[in-house]
Amino acid sequence: MGEVALVTLRRPEKRNALSIELRGELAGAFEGLGDDDEIGCVVLTGAGSAFCSGMDTDQFGGDRANRERLIETSARAFAALRECRRPVVAAVNGPAIAGGFALALLCDLRLASSAATFGFPELPKGIPPSYAAARAVLPATVAQELCLTGCIVEAPEAQRLGIVREVVADDVVSRAVALAERVSGLPRRAILETKRRTLLERRHLWGFLFEDEERVLRRALLGDPEATGPLARA
Numbered sequence: 174m175g176e177v178a179l180v181t182l183r184r185p186e187k188r189n190a191l192s193i194e195l196r197g198e199l200a201g202a203f204e205g206l207g208d209d210d211e212i213g214c215v216v217l218t219g220a221g222s223a224f225c226s227g228m229d230t231d232q233f234g235g236d237r238a239n240r241e242r243l244i245e246t247s248a249r250a251f252a253a254l255r256e257c258r259r260p261v262v263a264a265v266n267g268p269a270i271a272g273g274f275a276l277a278l279l280c281d282l283r284l285a286s287s288a289a290t291f292g293f294p295e296l297p298k299g300i301p302p303s304y305a306a307a308r309a310v311l312p313a314t315v316a317q318e319l320c321l322t323g324c325i326v327e328a329p330e331a332q333r334l335g336i337v338r339e340v341v342a343d344d345v346v347s348r349a350v351a352l353a354e355r356v357s358g359l360p361r362r363a364i365l366e367t368k369r370r371t372l373l374e375r376r377h378l379w380g381f382l383f384e385d386e387e388r389v390l391r392r393a394l395l396g397d398p399e400a401t402g403p404l405a406r407a
Contacts, residue, residue, distance in 0.1 A: 175213020175259075175361060177353040178206050179346075185221025190229040191272055193243055196250040203253035203261075213357025213364070215257065216349045217280055218264035224289065225273025230298065233394065240394045248387050254279045255375070255383065260356050260368055264349035265289040265337065270325075275303035278310050278336075281371065282352065285328045285337040286345040292325035301389060305382035309375055311335060 180202050182189040189195070206212050219225050232243060254261065254276060263269075263280035268290045277283055277291070285291075293302030302323075307316035315334050318324065328340045341348045356364065 175357045176211050177350055177357055178209075178212050178215045178259075179350065180206070180215060180217045182217075182219045182225050185219075185223070187229065188223035188226035188268070189219040189221070189273070190226045191247075191250070192229040193232055193239075193246050195229075196246040200246065200249040200253040203250075203257045207253070207256070207258040209259075212259050213361065214353035215259050215261045216264055216346065216353050217254075217261055217276070218266050218346050218349070219273075221267070222288070223267040223273075224263075224265045224269040225276055226268060227271025227273045227295065228300075230300075237395065244387075244391050244394055247390065251275065251279065251383075256372060258365065258368060258372075260353075260364065262349045262353045262356075264346045265291075266345050271295045271300070271302065275306040278303070278306040281368070282356075283337040284339050284341055284345050284349045284352065285331060287328050287340055287342050289328045289331070289337075289340075289345075290325050291319075291331050291336055292323060293320050294323040294325065296321075296323050299393075301386070303386060305379050305386055308382065309379045 182195065182199070184190060184192065184195055206215050228247070232239070260282070261280040263277045263283040265277050265283060265285040267286065267288050269277045270290070270292055271294065274291050274293060295302055302320045304316060304320045307319055311334065326334065326336070328337070331337050332340050
């Protein structure tokens with residue numbers, strides 16, 4: 174039986190928007206936990222009333238070195254979660270928007286509080302959503318509607334669509350920890366082998382999409398004549 178690690182996005186004053194610093198912390202946490210033999214399962218949640226409101230677009234400006242750092246920390250953080258060798262449970266305690274929605278989708282299991290909402294509203298800002306994260310979890314018709322319309326869905330609808338497995342009225346973090354403890358109590362070798370297979374499937378089916386999204390972000394932040402919105406102005 175392994176221990177359960179709790180990773181909390183702590184930037185409540187910005188609804189846990191992913192700054193360069195927070196992305197670096199997130200990457201470091203999951204890179205370490207994935208190789209920690211004491212850990213059986215990880216729970217990811219947000220501080221305050223939000224899970225995560227996505228990328229901190231206030232940091233999209235600055236010189237080229239700043240934008241290079243933004244790209245590097247973004248790619249590293251999402252890859253660390255996506256490739257984590259331990260099962261990850263998302264305790265979605267509030268809005269999971271844009272990149273925050275992608276973070277939740279990259280977890281293996283997702284529980285939501287009744288206050289949670291989900292969506293990719295970034296298209297009007299010139300930021301393409303993570304279709305790869307959506308498609309790795311959801312049917313094509315659902316992923317396409319979410320990504321192309323930018324609609325926001327509330328927790329009950331998210332459960333109906335298969336985004337989350339359960340909606341929790343009270344303390345979603347406690348419920349997620351209990352689920353993680355249950356997973357951690359199962360035979361370690363079998364759990365790790367099962368997670369390994371899920372990683373193989375994700376890489377095989379959707380790896381090219383994740384790589385393409387990183388290329389698009391790099392083009393947009395470092396100069397893409399077709400980009401619009403804040404990415405083009407960065």
